[in-house]
Amino acid sequence: AQSVTQLDSQVPVFEEAPVELRCNYSSSVSVYLFWYVQYPNQGLQLLLKYLSGSTLVKGINGFEAEFNKSQTSFHLRKPSVHISDTAEYFCAVSTGNAGNMLTFGGGTRLMVKP
């Protein structure tokens, strides 16, 4: 079975500052990795995903993440955040096995302050 740990439950940051949201996973098999964003009172929207190939993945809204197999990490970064990035961010993993269910981390609330 796989598991996902998001190391920070809340990350406050000032507007235009860089941000990193941390995600570590554990799995006995190869995984696919995802970051989702949830704006207040809305569903989940895919930010980016790692399936294979280049370990640096670029997503929507200027976000990127780097897959590090040796560290079992998939940290999300943005060089300059905006107020509109205030949301909850979820890291998720799938093994591609039967069912292909996503296993989610507990979420990180990004709070961008003016």
Place this chain on the structure above:
Amino acid sequence: NAGVTQTPKFQVLKTGQSMTLQCAQDMNHNSMYWYRQDPGMGLRLIYYSASEGTTDKGEVPNGYNVSRLNKREFSLRLESAAPSQTSVYFCASRAQQGASGYTFGSGTRLTVV
């Protein structure tokens, strides 16, 4: 618009009441999932259906049942609601083998009093 549709969006139940949450997708996806979201715990899988005619338990199935009515629809039933089932419920679907293509509904906010 193509996607995953969940009904209702909001519901308040009394302890012991039953209800069914509906989910339908119009993308011809094979697999469908029900998750619940609770503060600090992310989303946890309740049940899933890898293909039409099959259903399997996820991480937190107790107190729930599901029906994969056809390829489009996957319903979640609470037979006797409990306050611990107060949560936001999300339905999702996925196209095929491999990991891409998950689409989430907008959620059902359920309160059990």
